[in-house]
Amino acid sequence: HPTATTRPWDHAAGVGVVVVGDSISGGHGLTTAEAWPAIVADAQGWSLTNLSCDGAGVAALGDDDDCASDYATIVGRAVDLRPEVVLVQASSNDLGLDTAEVRSATDQVVDEVHRRLPHARLIGLSAIWNQDAPPAQLASISGALRHALAREGGTYVDIGEPLRGHPTWMQSDDVHPTVRGQRAIAAAVTAAFERDHVRF
Template sequence: MARPRAGRRLPSRLAFSLSAGAVLVTALLVTACSPTPAPVFSAPSPTPAASSHGAHRLRVVTIGDSLMSGYGLDLGQAWPTLVSNKAHVSMTSLACGGMGFVVSGDCGTPYSGLVPALAALQPDIVIVESSSNDFGEDPEDVRAQTLTTVEEMRDAAPGARIIGLSTIWNDETDTPDEVGSTSDDLSIAVTLVGGTFIDVGQPLAGHPDWMQDDDVHPTARGQEAIAQTGLGKLSDAGVPG
């Protein structure tokens, strides 16, 4: 039996507003949408973003699915928060369960629906991850939507560095072919807009104890493994920097 897709039809915790100018950058804030018939977001309150040295903190926005939003865990245990704490950057996550480049998740939209929020945030770096939620969709549609959405991200935040991350699977050592194809689609799209693609590998592979009972979403320990791998890969690529 095929395993459920990461984050699909599973509830997330918090909400955003997609209206331009309604979303504010917050320091070390990671939030996700709650399931609604249509994406209805609310703006978080701003918090100080200066580092201990008073310098400008790099502003990072992450876009992804429930693996990125930390489904089933406490707020702050998702890997983007862990990375932001170690890298000392201002992080805002627009991740939402069930979402992909084609598939609409709990926020009622695929990644393209987050472009207005991205335009309002105007970050220094955008990190977007391809998703297993798009597995089973028409490959040509996934490829086309990936290209179009990444181009829209570039237009929405022209001053941002766009970083693409490969698709993360669960604890199985054998990964479906779609892991490679969705990752390749994002690699091509990001490269075409002058961004950087990073293959993070499969940090959960071979560790069933790092998975929640649904065998789809990582535990806090699994999130730590993703953060550790991601931080190393980002550092090797000069991010942050």
């Protein structure tokens, strides 16, 4: 985990960006360099630290063999990195949890970023689903992040459903994208940033 001595952008030219996300933004089954955050970072010249964790969400705890933490705890691990931007990806790992619990946990994540990283810009991204139509609750999970950012400060970006209709872009588990799928997500994130005039 990051410590006070691991600050990769102290002397870096690019904007310091931390990603708080799940196994999709972490590139499960692939290398971290093949995950969409690294693809976008390379294109944009960011100095990136990807703290994404398998199984994690705003309320869901990550896998025991990974971070065993929810997003608020992961935010705490970013503090010593002093990022200029924190990207938070809404997650399907929160599916099945009580809607009120997800809303409360989302508010906590946003509060934690503002409290512990007061000078960082917070950008929230909508949740990602596979090649099929997403379950209805996924919109509520993304909506909780959108509302929290609108109320408490930050920028929300809807990246759409870049994997829908493309089963060959999914790994055999139908949950995690292939390299091609990760590239599609990266393209969707980049296009959404341009559409919404999000500049770092």
